[in-house]
Amino acid sequence: MNALSRRSLLRGSAAAAGLFALAACRSAADSGPTAASASPRRGGTLTVATGIDFTPSLLFAQSANTLVQRLVFNTLTRYDDQLKPQPELATSWQLGADGKSITFELRDDVLFHNGRKFTADDVVFAVKNLQNPARSAQLRSTAAAVTDFRKNGDHELTLLLTHPVSNLFDLFEFMIITDSATVEDAVAGGRLIGTGPFRFGERKPGASISLTRNEKYWNPGRPYLDGVEIRIIPQADSLLSSLKTGQSQLSYNVQGKDVATLGADPRFRIKPYDTGAGAYYIGVNVTAEHVGDKRVRQAIAWAVDRDRLVQQALGGYGLASSAPWPKSSPAYSDANATHYRHDPDKARELLKQAGLGPITLPFAHSATPGDTAIAQILQYDLKQVGIETVLQPTDSPTMQKQLISQSMPALWTLSHGFAQLHPATLAVSAYPFNEARNSSHFSSPAYTDIVQRAWNRADSDSADAKALYQQITDTLLDEEFVIDLAIGGEIEVATAKVRGATLNKFNYLNLDDAYLTA
Amino acid sequence: MRTFLLKRLPSALLVLLAASFLIFLILRLIPGDPATSLAGPDAGPEAVAAVRARLGLDQPLPGQYLHWLGHLVTGNLGPSYAIGGQVADLIGEGLGNTVELALGAVVLVIALALPLGVLGATVRRGPVAAAVRALTTAVLAVPPFVTGVLLVLVFAVTLRLLPPGGHESILDQPDIGVQYLLLPAVCLALPSAAVLARYLGDGLERALAEDYVRTATALGVSRRRIVWLHALPNALPSAITVLGLQIGQLLGGAVLVEAIFAWPGLGQLAEQGVLRRDYPVVQDLLLLLVAVYVAVQLLTDLAYAWSDPRIRWE
Numbered sequence: 001m002n003a004l005s006r007r008s009l010l011r012g013s014a015a016a017a018g019l020f021a022l023a024a025c026r027s028a029a030d031s032g033p034t035a036a037s038a039s040p041r042r043g044g045t046l047t048v049a050t051g052i053d054f055t056p057s058l059l060f061a062q063s064a065n066t067l068v069q070r071l072v073f074n075t076l077t078r079y080d081d082q083l084k085p086q087p088e089l090a091t092s093w094q095l096g097a098d099g100k101s102i103t104f105e106l107r108d109d110v111l112f113h114n115g116r117k118f119t120a121d122d123v124v125f126a127v128k129n130l131q132n133p134a135r136s137a138q139l140r141s142t143a144a145a146v147t148d149f150r151k152n153g154d155h156e157l158t159l160l161l162t163h164p165v166s167n168l169f170d171l172f173e174f175m176i177i178t179d180s181a182t183v184e185d186a187v188a189g190g191r192l193i194g195t196g197p198f199r200f201g202e203r204k205p206g207a208s209i210s211l212t213r214n215e216k217y218w219n220p221g222r223p224y225l226d227g228v229e230i231r232i233i234p235q236a237d238s239l240l241s242s243l244k245t246g247q248s249q250l251s252y253n254v255q256g257k258d259v260a261t262l263g264a265d266p267r268f269r270i271k272p273y274d275t276g277a278g279a280y281y282i283g284v285n286v287t288a289e290h291v292g293d294k295r296v297r298q299a300i301a302w303a304v305d306r307d308r309l310v311q312q313a314l315g316g317y318g319l320a321s322s323a324p325w326p327k328s329s330p331a332y333s334d335a336n337a338t339h340y341r342h343d344p345d346k347a348r349e350l351l352k353q354a355g356l357g358p359i360t361l362p363f364a365h366s367a368t369p370g371d372t373a374i375a376q377i378l379q380y381d382l383k384q385v386g387i388e389t390v391l392q393p394t395d396s397p398t399m400q401k402q403l404i405s406q407s408m409p410a411l412w413t414l415s416h417g418f419a420q421l422h423p424a425t426l427a428v429s430a431y432p433f434n435e436a437r438n439s440s441h442f443s444s445p446a447y448t449d450i451v452q453r454a455w456n457r458a459d460s461d462s463a464d465a466k467a468l469y470q471q472i473t474d475t476l477l478d479e480e481f482v483i484d485l486a487i488g489g490e491i492e493v494a495t496a497k498v499r500g501a502t503l504n505k506f507n508y509l510n511l512d513d514a515y516l517t518a
Numbered sequence: 519m520r521t522f523l524l525k526r527l528p529s530a531l532l533v534l535l536a537a538s539f540l541i542f543l544i545l546r547l548i549p550g551d552p553a554t555s556l557a558g559p560d561a562g563p564e565a566v567a568a569v570r571a572r573l574g575l576d577q578p579l580p581g582q583y584l585h586w587l588g589h590l591v592t593g594n595l596g597p598s599y600a601i602g603g604q605v606a607d608l609i610g611e612g613l614g615n616t617v618e619l620a621l622g623a624v625v626l627v628i629a630l631a632l633p634l635g636v637l638g639a640t641v642r643r644g645p646v647a648a649a650v651r652a653l654t655t656a657v658l659a660v661p662p663f664v665t666g667v668l669l670v671l672v673f674a675v676t677l678r679l680l681p682p683g684g685h686e687s688i689l690d691q692p693d694i695g696v697q698y699l700l701l702p703a704v705c706l707a708l709p710s711a712a713v714l715a716r717y718l719g720d721g722l723e724r725a726l727a728e729d730y731v732r733t734a735t736a737l738g739v740s741r742r743r744i745v746w747l748h749a750l751p752n753a754l755p756s757a758i759t760v761l762g763l764q765i766g767q768l769l770g771g772a773v774l775v776e777a778i779f780a781w782p783g784l785g786q787l788a789e790q791g792v793l794r795r796d797y798p799v800v801q802d803l804l805l806l807l808v809a810v811y812v813a814v815q816l817l818t819d820l821a822y823a824w825s826d827p828r829i830r831w832e
Contacts, residue, residue, distance in 0.1 A: 053790065056602035057569075061558050133568035136557045140565070189602025205601045205608055206790055207685055207782035231684060233780040234789075237667065241682035242780075245674045397550030397795045404554050404566050431562060 044516040045227040046498065048509070049239050049248035053206055053232045056189040060135040060176070062417060062506050067230055067252075070508035071211055072113075073176035073194030076104065076123065077169055079505050081328065083422065083460075085169040089118065089177055089195065099164030099458025106155040110218045112179045113199045120157035124149045125180040127159065130171075135187075138418065138429045142171045164458035166465060167422040174506050197223040197512050206232055224500075224515035236369075243268070243493060249516070250494045250501055252509075255370060256315030259491050271492040272317055273503060278415035279324050280309070280374060282483040283432060287441045288410035290359050297480035299350035300411075301340040303385040304378055308342075310486050313374045319487040323473050324419040324426060324433070326487045330461060331423040331469035339477050347385040356386075362409035363389035366396055375413055378485075403431065403439045415488065420505050423469040424455035432482050442481035450475060522823045530812050537808040538590070541801055542583050551575065552599045552795040573599055586801060595802050600794035601787075605802050608787060616783035618688060619776070620768050622703035623710070627764065630711035635718025635757070639726060640745060654712040662771055666705040666778035673701060683780035702779040706771055710764040717760045721753030728752075 052064040059069070077085040077093070085093075090104040110118035129135060130143035137143065148160040161168075178186065179193040186192045192200040195218070198211035209230040213223060231248055233239040240258050242248040254262065262268045282300060284291050291297055306320035319327065323336035351359075361382075365375035372393060379389045392409060394402070402408050418430040427433050428451065432440070435451040454468040476482065490503055500514040553570035570576050574585065589596045595605035634650055641647045657665075674682035680697050688695030725731070726749050734744050773785030780786075784803065791799035 053601065055556070055600050055794075057556055057600065058558060063558055133565045134572045136565045136569060138558070188597055189604075203602070204611070204782060205598075205603055206612075206786050207780070231780070232782075233683060234786070235683075235777055235780065238670070238683045238778060238780050241670050241675055242684075245678060245682050247674075247681050247684065395550065396793065397552075397555040399550075400558070401550045401554040404557070404563060434562065437562065 039517075040224055040500070040513070040515045041518060042224050042515070043226050045229055046225050046250060046501075046511065046514060046516060047229045047231060047248045049231050049233050049242045049251040049253065051232075051234055051236065051239055051253040053234075054203070054209060054230075057187050058136060059178075059187055059192070060130060060137045062138055062174070066507045067509045068192065068200070068209060068211070069176050069506075070196065070504060070510045071198045071228060072192045072196045072200050073178060074110075074196050075174070075176060075504075075508075076106075076172040078510075079169070079173050083169075083328070083330070083505075085172065089123075090172070095168075095458060100161045101158055102161075102168065103156065103158040106157065107218060108155045110195050111216050112195050113193045113214060114179060114182075116179065117154075118177065118195055119154040120149075120151045121154075122177050122180065123157050124151075125183075126175050126177050129178070129180075129183065130175055137174075139167075139171050139174050139425070141428050142167055142425070143175070163456045166455055166457045166460040167425040167428075169460075170421040170425045170505075173421075173504060176508075198225075198228055201227075208232060219512055222512045224513070225511060228511060243495070246495065249498050250492070252490050252492055252503070252507070254491065254493045256313070256317045256488075256491070258315070259317055259493060260315040262493055267496055269492075269494050269496055269498070271494070273490040273492065278417050279321070279326075279419055279487050280314075280318075280413065280415050280485045281324070281432070282378065282485065283408060283412045283414060284440055284481050284483065285408050285410050286481050288361075290354075290356060290361065291410050293354045294479055295350045295354040296356065297483065298340075298478075299347040299354070299385065300382065300387065301480050301483045302343045302350065303347035303387070304340075304381045304483070304485060305342040306485050308381075309374060309377050313370065313377055314486065314488055317491050318489065320485070321487050322484055323477065324416070324482070324484045324487075325423070325473070326420050326489065329419060329421075329423060330466055331473055333470075333473075336470075336473050336477065340483075342381075344381075344385050351386060358386040358388065360388040360390060361411050362392055364392040364394050364399065364402070364409050364412035366399055366414065367393040368396075371413065378413060406437075406439055406441055408439050413485075416482070419487070422460045423472060424451065424460075427451040427472060428455050433476075438481070440481035442479060444475070444479065447472075447475050447479070519820070519823065523820065526816055526819055530816050533812050534805070534809060538587065538801075538805055539583070541804045541808075542586065545795075545797055545800060546579065548792075548795070550795055552797055555795045556600055586798075589798075590802075590805070596798055598791075598796050598799050600796040601790055601799060605798045608799060609784070609803060609806065612782065612784040612787040615685060615781060616769065616772050616776070616785065619699065619702055619706065619772055619781055619783055620765070622688075622699045623706040623768050623772075624761075624765060626703050626707035627711045627714055627761065627768075630707065631714035631718055631757075634711070634715035635722060636745065636750070638715060638719030639722035639753075640741075650715075654715055657708045657712040662705050662709065662774055663778060665708055666702070666775060669701045669705055670778075683778070685781050702775050702781050705778070706768055706775045709771070710761075710768055713764060714757060714760055718753060718757040721756050722749055725749035725752040 048067060050065055050067060054065045054068055055063055074089045076088060076090040078088050080086050089107050089110060091107055092105045094103045096102065106120060112118060127143055127146050130137040130140055133140065142165055145161045145163060145165045146159045147162050150158040177195060182191065182193045197214050197217050199214050201210040201212050203209045211228040213226050217223065231242065233242055236255055239251060239253060243251055259270060263270045284297050286292050301322060310316060310318040310320045321337040322340035325332040363375060363379065365371050375391055379391060382389050389411065416430050416432050418426045427435055432438055435448040450468060450471045454472060457465060459465050490507055492501065494501065497516045499517060502510045504510060552573060553566050553575055557566045557569045574582065598605050598608055601608060634654065637646060638650045670682045673680045680701050684698055686695045686698050688699055731744055731749060734748060772783055776783045776785040777789065787799065788803055791803065
């Protein structure tokens with residue numbers, strides 16, 4: 001009897017060994033990062049892990065996954081770290097004296113992946129495409145300021161504007177140049193055809209996107225990589241495992257608390273972007289009971305402990321700030337960022353001045369673990385000053401519908417983008433701050449006036465422009481219909497082998513100069 | 519039989535029609551809508567309205583329902599709203615991947631349950647018996663999301679033997695595909711293997727207590743021969759019934775395991791469809807599941823009718 005059992009066990013073990021032997025033929029598990037050398041090297045496929053799948057219909061909008069935009073396509077210009085535009089498909093440009101036109105000289109050596117030559121007509125199409133509301137492009141208002149086009153040959157183009165626009169180059173950082181003939185197919189989930197460093201290969205929805213090197217890329221010698229594989233891994237723990245095992249080499253979706261643990265591991269390189277991918281905030285519906293009084297909103301701003309939130313919810317990766325601007329913004333100042341500090345006594349005093357005792361407010365938040373943690377931290381802080389909150393975990397589509405239909409409860413917490421650009425963009429393109437219509441039901445002629453003056457001007461960096469940005473900030477800090485909490489920068493987690501990956505201001509992944517070390 | 523089938527067919531079609539109506543309605547009752555989801559958090563009402571018009575969601579609900587039914591009748595399921603691509607392709611690919619995972623798990627269930635069941639029935643005392651009992655109890659007690667994480671930790675992160683997640687088709691690249699399949703299939707198979715091993719062990723134990731076993735032993739037949747050639751075939755039918763029931767659970771459990779191992783099957787597709795309010799994907803997927811159940815029910819009725827003429831004549 002026992003002999004039989006032992007044989008069975010042995011056979012079982014042999015079968016298991018066989019499976020592992022099969023697994024050993026070629027390994028799907030990476031041997032892990034090795035020591036890195038720093039000189040650029042041609043070849044190799046970079047695997048990027050992301051938690052969110054690419055949504056084809058949001059190709060022209062800033063969405064949660066904008067990895068492919070700058071891999072397959074190019075933009076006219078790109079910003080440097082100081083928001084100064086640099087040439088890309090446009091080699092040079094001249095702004096009209098009245099600020100109501102801009103003339104571009106375009107590259108004449110650019111081919112789309114289907115072999116067609118890039119011309120000024122493609123820029124005309126790109127602008128008109130963004131003017132189409134169905135594209136959901138957040139910078140549509142800026143695109144809509146372009147009313148006419150004048151071509152001078154195939155590679156010189158003048159855009160005529162209804163009024164000067166201070167955030168014009170935000171548009172050109174955002175606007176990808178697509179092949180007009182295939183764009184409808186692209187937004188329906190078909191092939192993407194651009195002029196970028198990589199050709200769109202295969203997309204397996206929910207699983208992966210593969211891209212191959214564009215051998216006819218206009219930038220000589222680039223890209224270094226032979227290909228890019230984007231893996232969709234929705235579970236945060238699985239994404240982390242993918243990096244730890246070397247299956248993936250780069251990700252921008254590692255949660256703050258996990259970044260902190262990887263930061264101590266020499267196999268990984270952590271690079272926080274201070275461009276501000278998003279800012280966490282408490283939104284306030286100013287038509288709701290109690291919070292219509294700005295003193296109550298200011299009390300909330302004093303009540304929250306932003307530093308604790310950054311440490312506990314964001315793993316220390318973020319900037320506690322009561323203003324929306326990241327450090328790279330021309331509107332940033334330390335004084336604005338620290339305008340509201342954690343001061344429960346001041347919060348109680350303001351509530352007293354508003355004639356309020358203990359109050360209870362509904363508080364919506366996204367039902368993800370990270371956002372729930374943030375809501376719970378804020379709930380505790382508010383409770384200390386006498387504001388009880390009833391948390392309302394809400395799934396993302398429901399929350400978006402409530403936001404857009406202006407039917408949010410008294411309080412909610414979310415994150416917003418667009419503060420990383422020229423400040424006017426935030427107030428004309430980010431819905432929470434939109435002067436004409438926003439989720440908070442906030443409107444003020446003074447706010448509208450300042451925003452319009454900041455937007456309708458040609459210069460964006462002059463002293464006058466900066467004075468207007470400060471006025472916008474002052475209004476935001478006074479009215480507090482959006483209570484900013486922390487600037488959460490994009491965090492790059494890469495194995496030591498990966499060099500040269502960058503993001504643009506809209507989180508488009510740029511791998512022109514990226515390479516894998518030996 | 520044909521008459522019997524013709525009698526049953528209208529009720530099956532009616533069930534499908536009623537299911538399609540309920541699925542359509544329930545999805546519309548869920549808060550949130552695809553247009554706002556697609557337009558993004560910073561979109562204004564105009565952008566949302568444009569997306570809604572593009573998707574046809576600005577049409578009255580009866581019109582939308584009929585439009586969907588029209589797609590179903592013509593066999594063209596149409597495009598997905600958010601995920602991208604054609605719904606038929608998405609479901610086809612997801613179904614293939616889920617079936618691949620479930621089949622891998624079934625093979626493992628049998629491979630694990632058979633020796634464990636035989637060991638449990640033949641080795642009644644000692645450390646081997648205790649180990650088998652402890653193993654099956656532990657595997658049954660630990661939920662798949664814990665087993666999955668542990669498997670990844672041991673075999674992917676620590677030993678670096680297998681990838682922590684993802685998918686490569688086992689048909690395209692068998693040697694790579696099997697490595698991707700192994701951990702999720704083990705995770706999915708373990709609870710079912712434990713259940714099956716226990717049923718098989720109990721059945722085998724009962725069979726070994728039968729008179730014919732005593733007679734065979736008295737005639738000098740070897741123990742191994744008695745177990746494998748005489749007792750086991752008698753214990754198998756009830757175990758096969760249990761295996762059949764477990765396969766249904768495997769498909770259900772695949773949803774969770776797919777999430778842990780980033781396996782792009784129907785479970786992940788359904789989750790993504792619901793989260794992004796991709797109505798066409800969710801509607802067609804749910805209706806497909808209903809259709810499978812209706813078809814199985816119809817086939818069962820046919821089988822009964824075939825085996826029992828009285829049912830045919832009712």
